Structures are given as C-alpha cells and as structure tokens.
Amino acid sequence: MAEEVTSVDDFDQIDFLRDRHIRFFQRCLQVLPERYSSYETSRLTIVFFALSGLDVLDALDAVDKPSLVEWIYSLQVVPTEDESNLWRCGFRGSSHIGVPYNTSTGPGSPHPYDSGHVAMTYTGLACLIILGDDLSRVNKKACLAGLKSLQLEDGSFYAVPEGSENDMRFVYCAACVCYMLDDWSGIDCKKAVDYIRRSMSYDSGIGQGAGLESHGGSTFCAIATLCLMGKLEEMFSERELNRIRRWCILRQQDGFHGRPNKPVDTCYSFWVGATLELLDVFQYTNFEKNRNYILSTQDSLVGGFAKWPDSHPDPLHTYFGICGLSLMGEAGLRRVHPALNVSDRALQCLQQLHQTWREGCT
Amino acid sequence: MSVEEISNSLPEAAEEVQTNNENVEGEPEMAYDESPREGYVLYRDRKEWADLEPVPQDDGPNPVVKIAYSERFRDVYDYFRALLKHDEKSERALALTAEAIELNAANYTVWHYRRVLLQALEKDLRVEMKYITAIIEDQPKNYQVWHHRRMVVEWLSDPSEELQFTAEILSQDAKNYHAWQHRQWVIQEYKLWAGELEYVEELLEEDVRNNSAWNQRHFVISRTTTYSPPEVLEREVQYTIRQIKKAPHNESAWNYLKGILQPTGLSSYAGLLEQVEGLQGSCCSPYLLGFLVDYYEEALETNGGKYNLTETLNKALGLCDLLAQDQDTIRREYWRYVARTLQSQYDSGETSPPLTEQQ
Numbered sequence: 008m009a010e011e012v013t014s015v016d017d018f019d020q021i022d023f024l025r026d027r028h029i030r031f032f033q034r035c036l037q038v039l040p041e042r043y044s045s046y047e048t049s050r051l052t053i054v055f056f057a058l059s060g061l062d063v064l065d066a067l068d069a070v071d072k073p074s075l076v077e078w079i080y081s082l083q084v085v086p087t088e089d090e091s092n093l094w095r096c097g098f099r100g101s102s103h104i105g106v107p108y109n110t111s112t113g114p115g116s117p118h119p120y121d122s123g124h125v126a127m128t129y130t131g132l133a134c135l136i137i138l139g140d141d142l143s144r145v146n147k148k149a150c151l152a153g154l155k156s157l158q159l160e161d162g163s164f165y166a167v168p169e170g171s172e173n174d175m176r177f178v179y180c181a182a183c184v185c186y187m188l189d190d191w192s193g194i195d196c197k198k199a200v201d202y203i204r205r206s207m208s209y210d211s212g213i214g215q216g217a218g219l220e221s222h223g224g225s226t227f228c229a230i231a232t233l234c235l236m237g238k239l240e241e242m243f244s245e246r247e248l249n250r251i252r253r254w255c256i257l258r259q260q261d262g263f264h265g266r267p268n269k270p271v272d273t274c275y276s277f278w279v280g281a282t283l284e285l286l287d288v289f290q291y292t293n294f295e296k297n298r299n300y301i302l303s304t305q306d307s308l309v310g311g312f313a314k315w316p317d318s319h320p321d322p323l324h325t326y327f328g329i330c331g332l333s334l335m336g337e338a339g340l341r342r343v344h345p346a347l348n349v350s351d352r353a354l355q356c357l358q359q360l361h362q363t364w365r366e367g368c369t
Numbered sequence: 370m371s372v373e374e375i376s377n378s379l380p381e382a383a384e385e386v387q388t389n390n391e392n393v394e395g396e397p398e399m400a401y402d403e404s405p406r407e408g409y410v411l412y413r414d415r416k417e418w419a420d421l422e423p424v425p426q427d428d429g430p431n432p433v434v435k436i437a438y439s440e441r442f443r444d445v446y447d448y449f450r451a452l453l454k455h456d457e458k459s460e461r462a463l464a465l466t467a468e469a470i471e472l473n474a475a476n477y478t479v480w481h482y483r484r485v486l487l488q489a490l491e492k493d494l495r496v497e498m499k500y501i502t503a504i505i506e507d508q509p510k511n512y513q514v515w516h517h518r519r520m521v522v523e524w525l526s527d528p529s530e531e532l533q534f535t536a537e538i539l540s541q542d543a544k545n546y547h548a549w550q551h552r553q554w555v556i557q558e559y560k561l562w563a564g565e566l567e568y569v570e571e572l573l574e575e576d577v578r579n580n581s582a583w584n585q586r587h588f589v590i591s592r593t594t595t596y597s598p599p600e601v602l603e604r605e606v607q608y609t610i611r612q613i614k615k616a617p618h619n620e621s622a623w624n625y626l627k628g629i630l631q632p633t634g635l636s637s638y639a640g641l642l643e644q645v646e647g648l649q650g651s652c653c654s655p656y657l658l659g660f661l662v663d664y665y666e667e668a669l670e671t672n673g674g675k676y677n678l679t680e681t682l683n684k685a686l687g688l689c690d691l692l693a694q695d696q697d698t699i700r701r702e703y704w705r706y707v708a709r710t711l712q713s714q715y716d717s718g719e720t721s722p723p724l725t726e727q728q
Contacts, residue, residue: 035434036433036434037434037435038435038436038437039434039435039436039437040436040437041436041437041438041439041442043436044436044438044442044472044473045473045474045475046434046436046475047436047473047475047476048475048476048477048478049475050433050434050436053434054433054434057434071431074430074431075431075433077429077431078428078429078431078432078433081428081429101426101428102426102427102428103426103446103450103476103478104450104453104478105424105425105426105427105450105451105453105454106427107427108427108428108429110429118453118454119453119454119456120453120456120478120481120482166477167477167481169481170481171477171512171513171516172512172515172516208584208587208628209587209591209624209625209628209629209631210624210625210627210628211628214584215546215550216550218553218557218588218592219546219549219550219553219584220546220549220580220581220584221584222546246670249710253659256700256703257620257700259699259700260699261699266544266580266581267580267620267621267624268578268579268580268619268620268621269544269580288703288706290702291700291702291703291705291706292700292702292703293699293700293701293702296699
C-alpha cells in the first residue's frame with residue numbers, strides 16, 4: 008500500500024471524510040478483533056467515543072438506540088436486597104466479571120467482585136443522555152454513594168472501590184457524574200479543588216497530582232472540573248489564569264502536544280483546545296495549522312484518526328480528532344461542550360432533564 | 370526468562386495429553402481462528418478443573434463493541450470468571466491469573482484478584498517482584514502493572530530496587546509518565562532523596578530538553594533544600610542559564626527559570642534583567658521574549674516606583690509586537706491579545722497608540 012510522502016502544508020485542501028468516520032464508528036459498535044482485548048474492561052468508553060462521535064457527526068439516526076440503552080443499563084451495578092453493596096455501585100465497563108445480563112433496576116444478586124468504575128459511570132450516563140434516555144432507571148443514590156467511597160483524603164479519586172491508582176482523570180470523571188446527576192453530594196468539592204490546586208506545577212500547567220509533570224490531559228481534567236463546579240474564578244486569580252493560558256497556548260506546535268518538548272498528537276487538539284476554550288483564548292490559536300495537522304492523521308481508507316500521520320486509527324483519537332475540529336467550527340459538525348465533552352444537543356437534553364427534576368415532575 | 374516461567378508455574382498438562390496435531394492442514398493465520406499451540410489443553414478439557422463450571426460473558430441479545438476472542442482466550446476467562454464467582458483461594462487460581470494477565474494485562478479485576486490470592490496464600494512477594502518487573506519491562510505504559518508493583522513494594526516495605534528499576538525503564542523512554550510517577554512516590558514515601566539531583570543532572574546531560582527531568586529537578590529541590598536559601602536559588606539560576614546557552618530554543622529550561630523565580634518575583638533577583646537581555650543576541654527565542662514580557666508585566670503590577678510606567682509598558686508592547694509579527698507567529702493573535710490586555714490595564718493615556726488590528 009504505497010503512499011506518497013506528504014507534508015502538513017500539502018493538506019491545505021484536504022477533505023474531512025465524514026462518511027468514512029461514520030462507518031468507522033458504526034464498525035466499532037459491532038465487532039472488534041481480538042487484538043483489542045485490552046479494551047475489554049473499558050468497552051463502555053469505546054461506546055461513548057462511537058456514540059458521542061456519531062452525535063457530533065450528526066449521524067445518530069442509524070444507531071439502534073433502544074437496544075443500546077438496554078445494553079448500557081445491563082452494566083449498572085444495582086444495590087442488593089440489603090443495600091450492603093451501595094458503596095460499590097455505579098456502572099461496569101463491560102460484562103467481563105460474568106454477572107448475568109440484567110437490565111432491571113434491582114435488587115441485584117450479590118457477587119464478591121462486582122463493582123462500578125468511575126470512568127464507566129461517567130461514560131455510561133453520558134451515553135444514556137446522548138441516546139435520549141431520561142436516566143429514570145439510574146439509581147442515583149447508589150451511584151453517588153459509589154462515588155463517595157472512591158474519594159481519598161487528599162481529594163483525588165480511585166477508579167474502583169477495591170483500589171487503583173488515583174489521579175486527576177478520576178477527579179474529572181467524578182465531577183462529570185455529579186454534574187449529570189445534578190447532585191454534588193457525591194464529592195467533597197473542597198478537597199477536590201484543593202487537590203487541583205496542589206497539582207499545579209511551577210510552570211503553571213497542571214499535573215496528575217502534586218509534584219508531577221504538567222500535562223495537557225490532566226490540565227484539561229482540572230480546568231474542566233472547576234468549570235463544571237462553577238469554581239474556576241474562585242480558585243484561580245486572573246494572574247494564575249493568565250499563566251495557565253500561557254502554558255496551554257504554548258502547546259501548539261502545528262497540532263498540539265501534551266507536554267513541552269514532546270511530539271504532537273491529535274487528541275491534544277481536544278484536551279488542550281477545550282481547555283483554551285474554557286479559558287476564553289482558544290480563538291487566539293492558529294486554526295489552519297491545527298486543522299491541517301488533525302486532517303494529516305485522518306485515515307482515508309478505513310476512516311478514523313490516529314495520533315500521528317500514517318498510523319493506525321483508533322476510537323479515542325478518532326473521537327478527539329473530530330472534537331478538535333468541532334472546537335474550530337468545522338462545517339457539518341455539532342459543537343461540543345468543552346467541559347462536559349458532549350454535543351450541545353446532548354447538553355440541551357440534559358438541561359431539560361435537570362429542569363424536570365427540579366420542578367419535581369416525573 | 371519469559372513471563373510465564375517466572376510466574377507461578379502453570380498447572381502441568383493433564384496426563385491424558387491431547388493428540389498432537391502434526392498432520393493438521395495449515396489454516397490461514399487469523400487471530401480469532403488460531404488453534405491453541407501444540408500441547409496446549411483448554412481448561413475445560415483439564416481433569417483437575419472439572420469441578421468448576423465455566424462462566425461465560427453475557428452481553429444479552431444485542432452485544433455492543435463485542436470483542437472476537439479466540440477459543441483459548443475465552444476458555445481462560447470463562448474459568449477466571451468461575452473462580453471469581455466462588456471467590457476461590459487456591460494455587461490453581463493464582464496460576465490462572467498469570468495466564469489471564471498474559472492475555473490481557475489491562476484487566477484490573479484479574480490484578481486485584483491476584484493480590485487477594487497473594488495475601489491469602491501467603492506467597493513469596495520477592496518472587497512476585499520478579500514477575501511484575503518482567504511484565505512492566507514488556508508493557509511499561511500499562512496503569513495496572515505499575516499499581517500492582519506499588520502494592521507489592523508497600524507490602525514488602527522494600528523500595529530498595531525501585532530507583533534502579535525506574536531508571537532502567539526511563540533509559541528506554543526518558544519521559545514515561547508512569548515511571549516518573551512511581552519514582553516520585555518511592556522517593557517521597559521512603560525518603561530516598563539522596564542522589565536524585567545527581568540523577569536528574571545525568572538525564573539533563575543526555576537530553577537538556579527532557580521536560581520530565583526538569584520537573585524532577587524542581588520536585589527534588591522544592592522538597593529538600595527548597596529555593597529559599599539564596600545560594601540554592603543562585604546555583605539554580607546560573608545552572609539554568611548555562612543550559613539555555615547550550616540549547617537556546619528550549620521551553621523546559623525557560624519554564625524552570627521562570628518557575629523558580631516567580632514566587633519571590635522576577636524583578637527581585639538582582640541582575641536578572643541584564644542577564645536575560647544579554648542572551649537576546651545569541652539565544653533569542655519566543656521563550657526568552659515571553660520571559661521579558663512577564664518580567665515587565667510584573668514590574669507594572671508591583672510598580673514599586675522604580676519604574677517608569679510608560680516606558681515599561683511600551684517595552685512590553687514592543688515585545689508582544691515582535692513575537693506576533695516575527696518570533697512566534699503561530700501565536701500571533703495571542704500576543705496581540707496579551708498586548709491589548711496590558712494596554713487596557715496599564716495605559717495611563719501617555720503611551721504610544723494602540724496596536725492596529727491587522728488581519
């Protein structure tokens with residue numbers, strides 16, 4: 008499969024291959040080869056990339072929404088009869104534990120190792136919203152109890168109650184869950200924002216935790232969390248925000264990288280781009296160079312995007328490549344909410360849902 | 370040594386060995402069709418596993434993102450799920466986790482269960498350290514393996530191999546975030562600060578642009594001597610300036626210089642402005658110019674009466690202009706925004722006219 012060597016400049020005229028990407032996501036939703044086995048425990052996040060991606064592409068119509076909704080609900084860890092597993096509730100990433108398929112809201116059968124994962128609870132709820140579900144079968148009390156048990160003394164979060172690594176990714180996931188459920192009782196916000204503050208590096212970027220190297224991914228997680236909480240301006244002075252803006256905007260090389268002196272990677276067009284948008288300065292980046300880079304990583308044969316040109320596309324980079332283009336107002340794409348990472352259409356559904364809840368209607 | 374050999378050994382194949390497949394016709398090699406290697410016996414055909422009922426995955430009538438597992442893969446995990454359901458604590462369970470890990474080292478449930486077994490069976494954790502060492506070497510960007518190693522180190526209360534191990538991983542990829550995270554955890558938890566600054570310096574000798582190494586430098590100093598002692602700050606400033614002279618276009622060095630001086634104030638370090646301005650000839654870069662913009666902005670903000678506000682503002686605006694037009698054009702609009710912000714904040718009406726909004 009010989010390919011011409013091309014430089015970024017040659018891609019000025021390159022087309023965004025919408026139909027290919029739609030088919031790429033549709034294929035993801037079906038069957039993946041065994042070499043994707045490492046995705047097993049996070050299959051729900053792949054569903055999120057595909058569904059949210061199709062949403063941004065305005066191509067959700069072809070998707071079988073009802074059966075997807077059922078499958079997602081089958082991943083909910085529901086309280087047992089005596090509610091002794093409340094602290095372990097949330098959503099699973101997949102059926103890998105071997106719990107029989109069950110979409111009911113409970114009570115669940117006890118299993119010694121069945122528990123939710125914060126990133127799966129986040130993406131599970133997001134997928135339901137994208138699919139137009141009203142979350143009426145979500146056990147909100149259980150999800151929030153599950154969240155509480157994941158927060159550490161230092162304010163950060165584990166992914167699972169059995170314990171795991173803890174860092175800014177899971178702070179963000181927890182914040183998204185609370186935001187979507189319109190209930191912040193699952194998080195000690197004070198401790199969480201304290202963790203964020205302590206994760207700010209000497210260079211004003213934000214790392215995964217205190218002392219760690221500042222990174223585009225963790226900077227997004229931190230800033231987006233603060234925005235979802237409505238506490239951005241409370242936590243950082245204008246001077247600090249300016250420094251964060253400077254750190255972020257220096258990530259642009261043509262596309263964006265995640266750390267100084269590292270190579271660029273398509274997904275940072277979203278992580279850093281969205282952060283810059285939340286900080287009101289994305290408009291000052293170079294759209295042309297960013298767009299050209301993202302499109303240089305497009306796979307014109309199978310669809311999708313990769314981290315680098317001439318590399319294999321994967322669901323994550325495809326999703327974030329598309330979102331990176333959406334931030335720049337690419338024609339034919341829905342706008343993406345830079346903090347919650349769903350289309351503004353999905354966000355509207357969520358806001359309507361919240362209004363319904365607050366008014367006390369069913 | 371392969372990972373399998375190091376781990377607790379796999380159960381011996383049943384006495385009743387499967388007839389060998391010497392004469393099987395060759396089939397096209399497709400991952401999900403691949404016959405298990407010769408001599409391999411599926412768990413469902415092993416007599417010593419007959420007491421356990423395998424548990425298949427159940428995705429219901431409409432599976433989504435279904436992964437097409439080979440027979441072998443599915444068989445191992447069907448038995449893993451069975452063990453999990455019964456919470457079986459046995460040697461055979463431990464051995465199976467090793468096989469499950471080999472097939473998918475990202476399955477955090479397998480790792481958790483393995484840890485439960487290691488403790489319940491009171492296994493030799495030194496052996497486990499060897500095992501996890503090999504796995505991380507093979508898959509150094511996997512979250513679960515690093516977490517597992519951390520747990521074993523904690524149980525043993527023995528960090529003695531960690532600096533060497535992380536250094537080995539970093540010798541293959543000097544910016545591996547997991548390795549740095551583990552290294553920082555070990556150093557902080559067990560107070561192994563001695564020699565770390567020297568290690569950082571070695572890495573910076575190899576690659577002065579290694580941002581992770583510069584971060585580690587700050588990590589060590591801020592948590593040992595701190596930057597408060599004047600001799601430390603002086604040493605660090607001069608060290609950084611030397612590195613800048615060697616490689617002028619290095620954001621990491623400039624970020625470090627700014628980062629260590631900002632807490633006390635860029636303008637509070639005697640002779641700094643002169644030193645930096647002196648570098649403008651041979652070592653100019655967007656980072657140097659950005660540093661000066663920040664220097665002048667700080668001067669405007671603190672305004673200790675030492676500065677002529679107008680002159681300082683004009684210098685800052687001039688630099689923004691230089692950056693926008695010439696030295697950092699990719700961020701043209703950003704530097705114009707910075708200039709506008711400075712202008713609106715500090716313009717007393719006596720400055721030069723505002724920058725024209727050029728397309």
